[in-house]
Every structure is written in C-alpha cells, then in structure tokens.
Amino acid sequence: MKKSTFLAAWLMLSGTAFAQAPITFNAKGLVAISDADLSASAMVDGNRYTTPGTRDQLTYVMFPLNRNGQSIGTANLSNSMALTDKVLAVNNNGRLGFVIEGRGQLSDSLGTIKGMADFPVTNTMFILDMSNPQKPAVKYKFPTGTGGLSAVTIAPNGTSLILASSEAGKELKLIDIDATGKPTRVLTAASPVPGVGITDVTFHPGGQFAAYTTAAGEVGLMKYVIDEKSKKPYVVAHGKPVKVGTMPGSGKFTADGKYYIIADGKKAPGTGGAGAGEVFVIQFSTDDTPADAKIVSQLATGESPEAVAISPDGSMVAVVNAGQSYQPFTNAAAGKSEVALFGLKDGKLTAGGKATIDGIAPQAVEFDRTGDNLAVGVAEYLDYGIRTGGIEFYKVTKGDQPSLAKQPGRISVTRGVHAMRVVN
Template sequence: MKKQSLVALATLLTTGVFAQQDPIQFTAKGIVVLSDADMAASALVDGNLYKSKTSRDVLTVVKFPLDRSGQNITTAPISNSSALYDKAAVVTPNGRFAFVLEGRGQLGDSVATLKGGVKDLPAAARMFIVDLAPAKPTAKVVSVGNLPTAITINPQGNTLAVASGEAGKEMRLIEIDNTGTPKRVITAASPVPGARITDLVWSPAGDFIAYVIEDTQEVGVMKFSLDAAKKPNIVPHGKPIKVGGMPATGKFSPDGKFFIVSDIKKGASAQGAGKGELFVVQFSTEDTPGEHKIVSQTASGESAEALTISPDGSMVIVANAGQSYQPFGNAGAGKSSLSVYSLDKEGKLALANEYPFEGIMPQSVEFDKSGNAIAVAVSEFLDYGDRTGAIEFWKVTKGDKPALEKMPGKINVARGSHTVRVY
C-alpha cells in the first residue's frame, strides 16, 4: 500500500496535477522590450535624470516558455529614446529581427540634469538591426536620417517605412533581405509638405501606410505599390483629416476597416495634460479616394497615448500615464491606469472598465497572440536606489463588457522601459 502511494504521488507530480498555475500566462514566441535607462520619467518636469554611472540603454529579449532562472531573458546594449514612446521598434513577423530607432542619443555620465527638456538629448540618425536568434542578440547599425520618429513594417516582413526629420526626405522605404540587411532605400517627402511625421502604421493588408502628424493635428494614408520593376512606391491617398489637439499613436483594427488614434491634447508637464480623446477614423481606400471620416470619438484618460487592439477587433485597451511621471512628492506620482473599451462593427467605442495600478509612465501595451492577455511596459516605480522598469501582465476576459485581471508575475527590465513588441 505504501509503495502504491509513492507511485501515485510520483504520477501526480509528473503529470502536473499538483502544479500551480504559472504567474504569467502569455501566448507568444517572445517579447522585445526597449529601455531608455539614462533618464527618469520625472525629468520631463524637473529635469533631474537620477541616473547612476551604470545606467545604460538596453534591449531585452524574453522568450517563452519562461524559466525562473532567467535563462530565457537576454539583453543587448542598444541605444534608444523614450521620446519616441512606443514607436521606436518593430519585429519581423517570423520573430528573427528587431529594428530599433535610436531617436535621441545617450547622455554622458557627467550630465545630471536636462535644462532644456528633451531637446537637450543628442540628436541621432541611427537604426539598429538586431538579430534575435543567437543566445546573445547581435546588432548592425545603419543611418536612417536625422531624428527618426517612427518605424513600421509591412505584413510580409520585407519592407520598412521610417519617418525622420530630414527635410524633403521625411519618409524612407527600406527593403530588407533575409539577413535583415537593407538592399534598397527609397526616400520621399512628407505627405503634408514640410511637416514632421510622428507615427507610421502599415495596414494589415499591406496596401496602405497611415501617418500621424502632431504639428498639424492630422492623420491620413499613403498608397503603397510595386511598379513593373518591383520598385516600391508611395503616394498620398486623399486629403488628411484633422483629429483633436495633439494626436499621438494610431493603430489599425485587424480587418483594416478602422484607424484608432489617441489624442493626448497636451504633452507631459508640471501642470499635467488633462483628459484626452480617442478618435476612430475610416479611411477612403477606393482607387479614386473620397473623404476620410471620423466615425466616432470618445473621452479617454490623462496622457493616454499607448493603445492596442485585440486580435479579434472587439476591444481597445489604452494605457493612461496620468501624472505618474511627476516628481515623487506629487500626489499623482506613480499612479497609472488601463482603460478597456469595446469596439463594435460600426466603429463605436464604449468604455467598459478602468483599472488603476501602481507604476510610472506606461508607454506601450500589446496583446498576446491569443487575445487572452496583454503586456504593459512600465517605465519605473516609486522606488529608490537601483530602480528598474518592468513588463506587467493582465488577463483579458472577453464579452460585451470586457475586463482585466492583473497577473501576479512580472518581468523586471532596465528602468525606462517604453516599448514592448510581441512576436
């Protein structure tokens, strides 16, 4: 009897009956995270960087399934900037390469404060091509124009579109080969002459590229095509449309029918930014374009820039930074939230739930491949000493009133995490 009991116990252990549910449940091959480690979020208000001599920008690669030893988590020293929010990186559909815009360069160890805000950060013109396959990620560097602001990749994974501040060459189409190396680069002017493009998003079908221009408060699309010689080409398609006061980030619904844009109204400051809005835009994609139109708009939280749309297109989740970036003594410091909206077939958004959580400046959020979980990049916390950022995870409950539940596990990464990409 005793021998039978031992056999039964061994069977239970090997079959996992006694196993507890993993604290992180996330369906993906991996996650890429960018951390701008040499600038505290509160520097946007008081200019104080609060960095140590060991603070260095880093790219973190997380591969699933997770291992408590951390063997599936690796890093590479890749310079990047939180000034680009979550527009600084893309990953190829097969998960082999990440392309990272530097945006702004790293600061020297002797620099402790920013007197002129983000403009004090060194200008940059580099893109890193990161090979994610090796045990230790490796990177190559190419130039993509002064002060690049956004990057997107087509669904086929063979062409990048990059926006930069180079006059008359604000757009770059970069064809890449199977080693991630650029094989052809084509430049084009901004679809709004002289205007700086602040976000680019390839459509799910690959035939259009949406753009956001913060300075003119406009969004629009460009038609992408290949000529007889297979040379890529983009042309403005229809006139751009006004959306709010400070449009920030845009995402296509999975079917390409709608383009959801966050309008944050104002940038982060000591006075805060106030409530924002979400706009749902329907682009005219006929051969002869008609007018683009706003099909709905709704109120959002404060500093609600980062958003993601579920794989089935039924919900939108927005990360609200609030005033979490304020200096630690401020009442709003460290307080953020997630807002969950349902999205119907006509493009109407309805707020379902809102979830406060402790964390500073969440700037990126993405669904897993199943649509049952999200990952949120949190810049840092109300911690002292050797501070870190993190990727936090939430379980998603679908339905007419979708809901979230925070998972108990998280992945610590270098502080300043601002971009998460799931592959």
C-alpha cells in the same frame, strides 16, 4: 510544527497555490526596449537620476517563463522614451528587430537637463539578429540621412520598411531589406502633407497602404506602390487626412484593416498635468478611388494616453494612460497610472473596465495572440536604490464592456521601457 505536519502542509500548498503560473501570456515571445538615460520625472524637474553603468537595452522575453534566467535575453542599444512606442518593429517570425534611436545618449556625469532638446537628435536605425532570443545582437547600425527619426513600420511581407522623419522634403524613408535585415535600397519621399513632418507611420495589414500622422495632428492614408518599370517603391497620398487633435501618439490597424485606432494626449505632460485625452477610431478607404479619412467614433480616456493595442479579433482596444505618474516622487499624483479597456463593434467604442497601475509612465501595451491577456510596459516605479522598469500582465474578460484583472507576477527590465512587440 512537527516535520510530518510541515511536509503535509507544504505538499498541499504546492499542489494548489503554486500550481498556477504567476504570468500567463499566449505568445512565443515579447520584445521590449528601455531607455535608461533619465527618470520620467525629468520632464518636470530636470533631474536624470541615472545609475552609472546602466545602459539602454533591448529585452527578448520567451514564453513560457522560467526562473533560471534562460527565458530572457538582452542586448545594449541606444533608444529614447521621448518618442512613441513605434520606434520598435519586429518581423513576423521574431528573428529580426529594428530600433530607431531618435535621440542620442548622454554621459552619466550630466545629472540634470533643461529639456529633451539636450538629447542630440539622431537618424540611426539599429538592426538586430534575434534568431537566438537568449542572445539578441546588433547586426547593423544604419544611418538614414539627416533629421531625427520618430517611427518605423515593417511591411507584412517582411521585406520593406517605412521610417518617419523630420528631414525637410524627405520625411519618409522607404527601405528594402534582405533576409538578414541588411538594407539593400533606400529611397526618400516627401510628406503627404507638404512641408509638415511625419511623427508616426503604420503599414496596413494588406501591405498596399500605410497610415501616417503629421506633426500638425492629422491622420491620413498613403498608397505604397511598386513602379512596374523600375521596380522601385513610392508613396502617394490616398485621400485627405483628418484632424484628430494636438498631440496624437502612435496608431494601429485592426487585423482586418477596417479601422485605425489612435489616441490624442491633447498637450504635453508637465507640472500642471495634461488633462483627459481621447481615443479615435478612423476609417480609411482602400478602394482604387481615394476617399478622405473620417472619424467613426471617439471617447475620452484618462490623462496623458500613451499607447493603444487592439485585440486580434478586433473587439477590444486597450489604452495606457500616464496620468501624472511622472511627477517628482514628492507629488501626491506620482506613481499612479492606468490601463483602460474599450469595446469595439462596427467602429464604435464603448467604455469597459480599467485598472490602476502602481507605476510610472506606461508607454507600451500589447494583447497576446488570443486576446485573453494584456502586457503593459511600465517605465519605472516609486523605488529607491536599484531602480527598474517592468512588464506587467493582466487577465482580460471579454464582452461588450470588457474588464481586466492584474496577474500576480511581473518581469523586471531596465528602467525606461517604452515600446513592446509580440512574437507569435
């Protein structure tokens, strides 16, 4: 090819195919955490397949992206993909991050495990300064008592946290923080369901209530109250919880607070799979007079649902399903998972489009601020050699039966990504 012909062809391509960015996501940033301690298939065969020197990590992605590395910052901190995506909370301006460890790290020299019980239960919360997204840094390492932690949620005003715990009689930690994220007061409260551990907790958008999930598979609402005399917060059950299954994951409120969405995996992933799950729409009463929680609608999901996301306008729900992607690489089902969309109107779910993910154990999903795009955190891939996780992106077509199409680019992150939060 003549040089002039080649140049003309290159200019033509650069003005068409190269003009479109491979990733579109309408947000200021996206924060993710990764657990590098084990492969997803370790839950079946016990093999960790660790890479010496690779450590658990937080990644801060800034949009729009560029290829010179300046749009991504990282910090090392311990976390565990054995928990749900609610182990990460970020304040509204994205300057503070809160990560609960839940399970401690193991030495690289330990090649196999018998089960998740080999990872020590911990009660540590890491507080990060992310005011410089290119260099996020752990500012405080804060112990919260005994018993393992399972979830953290931050109030809309950014000054209060609630942590879910397995500590008997102190299943809830109520923590006030200052402008730097430093805890200024720590109080405890018993589970709204006496003697039952709390696995998930979520502040209501109004800030005066919080939803909780119990180890018995119930979802309920509690009122978050500030005592007029002591100015100390406390919580009180607000109506009775409702049973949603045997292995509910993490839940989220619609932006208007009318509905709470949560998926149930039915049973733990294993050698024989887990079967189809379900996604539930729950309605709580936030009136002064308590009312019992109730299920408004429910629909089947794919196998092993891991996390849900709700579009900002409340019209769509996304669910990521692990399927049997976590099986050892020699299994025919390994490496295939799914993201599915549902329409949501007046509390009723309708099935929408879905897409197969060529990746293992997606455990996190988030819409951007316009609801036009979706980010999915994938723990790892059927890769040999250097193994990473990834954040993949999908274009959303809105409607009563929404659909999605995969965007061509993805962000490589430390393997084991399992929680994400959007910064707008």
